[in-house]
Structures are given as structure tokens and as C-alpha cells.
Amino acid sequence: xxxxxxxxxxxxxxxxxxxxxxxxxxxxxxxxxxxxxxxxxxxxxxxxxxxxxxxxxxxxxxxxxxxxxxxxxxxxxxxxxxxxxxxxxxxxxxxxxxxxxxxxxxxxxxxxxxxxxxxxxxxxxxxxxxxxxxxxx
Amino acid sequence: xxxxxxxxxxxxxxxxxxxxxxxxxxxxxxxxxxxxxxxxxxxxxxxxxxxxxxxxxxxxxxxxxxxxxxxxxxxxxxxxxxxxxxxxxxxxxxxxxxxxxxxxxxxxxxxxxxxxxxxxxxxxxxxxxxxxxxxxxxxxx
Numbered sequence: 603x604x605x606x607x608x609x610x611x612x613x614x615x616x617x618x619x620x621x622x623x624x625x626x627x628x629x630x631x632x633x634x635x636x637x638x639x640x641x642x643x644x645x646x647x648x649x650x651x652x653x654x655x656x657x658x659x660x661x662x663x664x665x666x667x668x669x670x671x672x673x674x675x676x677x678x679x680x681x682x683x684x685x686x687x688x689x690x691x692x693x694x695x696x697x698x699x700x701x702x703x704x705x706x707x708x709x710x711x712x713x714x715x716x717x718x719x720x721x722x723x724x725x726x727x728x729x730x731x732x733x734x735x736x737x738x739x
Numbered sequence: 740x741x742x743x744x745x746x747x748x749x750x751x752x753x754x755x756x757x758x759x760x761x762x763x764x765x766x767x768x769x770x771x772x773x774x775x776x777x778x779x780x781x782x783x784x785x786x787x788x789x790x791x792x793x794x795x796x797x798x799x800x801x802x803x804x805x806x807x808x809x810x811x812x813x814x815x816x817x818x819x820x821x822x823x824x825x826x827x828x829x830x831x832x833x834x835x836x837x838x839x840x841x842x843x844x845x846x847x848x849x850x851x852x853x854x855x856x857x858x859x860x861x862x863x864x865x866x867x868x869x870x871x872x873x874x875x876x877x878x879x880x
Contacts, residue, residue, distance in 0.1 A: 636809070637817035646813040647748075662809060700828075704821065711818040718868040719818050722860055727818075729857035730825045736850030737828055 618695055621685040625699045629678035630706040634714050636671030641715070643668075697738035701731045745866055749814065755807035756820065757827035763800030765831055770794035815866040822861040829854050 643649070643661050650658040662668055685695050708727040712719040719727075745753070770793030777785050788794050811820045829851045835841040843851075 633817060633821070637812045640809055640812035643813060646810045704825070707821050708818050711816065711821075715817060716868070717816045717818050718865070720864075722864050723818050723822060726822045726857040726861035729853045729860070730822060733850040733853030733857060734825070734828055736846050736853065737832060739846065 618685075621681065622695055622698050622702070625678055625681045625685060625695075626702045626706055628674050628681055629699070629703050630710050632671050632674030632676075632678055633703075633707050634671075634710045635667050635674060637711070637715060639665045639667035639671055697735045700738045701735035704731045704734060745815075749811075749866075752807050752811050753815075753820070753824055756804060756811055757824035758830060759800045759804035759807065761827045761831045763797045763804055766793050766797030766800060768797075770797055816868055819861065819864070819866045823858060823866075825854055826858045 639662075640646070643665055646658050646661070649661050653661075682699060685699075705727055708719055708723065711717040770791055771788065773793065774788055774791065777788060789798060808820070811824075832843060832847055832851060836843045
């Protein structure tokens, strides 16, 4: 068997895969932490009705989880900018990060937020995941 | 299992989440591409860019998105908000086709159909997971 005839996966592919993973994981962490923060704060509409807009803003800004979520969202944003700036497999990175994030968010919501991600939501997540990939490609 | 339906106000918040993000990104992209190339060596130029009409409109829309997104997450599941507002992804595509008469490929139409099916499937369902009430049998009656 001639080993030189085997397909070689380029270093660019692995770099792009690593960047996609970084963007998707940091984005998912940001979304889940923000959602956990808002769950712990409670219904913002009720808080606004009792304490006004200022009370609602104070309730959000005094929750440490909220800042952790915003931090990871910022990391995801700059990781995506860096990836796009490096011109790494542009046709792959944009669509892959957009569609994979839909799926990883559903998984993380089930695991960490204990949400009831039933068959209806899984089917919807898969359809939207493929749809976003086609739109972004 | 029966579930509480979203109020008109809550539905409006979800529509804002879906609409503000793609429109904000489009305004930002339009504003930034119309400017001369910016570098970190001139940070004041970057600051001034935020006050050009398209970039300012984009920033305002993204602030609106974040505020409505946080509001939605305070009374609905992340997995519901994310899926029920996914139709915003195809909004720019449809506006480009029907308002600007730009051609849309078969692959993109397929994407629009799949997202529509996905949203139509999840939107009528429950928006929040009901957590079991804490068991406090030891509490005094």
C-alpha cells in the first residue's frame, strides 16, 4: 500500500476546526450563563412593574452570573472576528459556527439548565441547524 | 401536558429578539463597509464611526435585541427562545429577495424552508420547563 497516496488533512483544516470549537464553546457558555442569570433574577416584567425600569436594571447588574455570561459572549465575538480575520476556511467557519451553536445550546440547556428539551425541540433544533448552515453557506 | 400560552406582550418581545439582531448586524455591516479602512493605530476614527447613521442605527438595534433577549430569558427557556426566534436568520434573505430583488439560490431557499419548519414545530409548544415544587413535608403546617 502506497502511504503517499493517502489524503492529507491540511494544517489549515485543524486550525479552522480548533477555532470553530473555540467560538462554539465560548458562545454556548455565554448563552447558558446568561440564561441561568436571568432565571435566578426572575421575571423582569414583574420586577419592572414593582420597582420600575431602574429596579430591573439593578436586578440584572447585581447578578454575577450575568457578567460571566457577557464575558464568554465577548470571548466568542472576538474569537469569531479573529477567525474571520485569519481567512481560515471562510466557507466552513461561518456556517459551521452559526449552525453548531444552535445544537450545542440545546444540549447545554438540557444538561446544565435542566430544561425539558423534548422530541419536538430536538427535531426543531436539527431542522434549524441544517437550515442555518444552508443560509450561511 | 397543558401549558401557559404566551401573552401578546411576550410574543412581541420574541419578535423583537428575532428582528433586531439580523437588522442590527446588517446596518452595522452596511455602515462599516461604507467607511474607509480603520486601524487600531487610529482609535478615535473607530470611536467616530459609532456616530455615523448606519452604525449608530445598528448599535441601537443590537441594544434593543439584548434588552428583549434578557427579558425573554427571564420567563422562557433558552432552548425555546433560541429556536422560536431562529426565523430572524432568514429575514435578511427574504428582504433582500423581495425588496432588493436579489437572486436567492436553491440551497438558501431550502434553508428558509427548514428554518420555517423548525420554528413552526417549536413555537406552539411550552415556553418554560415547569420545575417541581420543593418538597417541604417537614415544614410546620
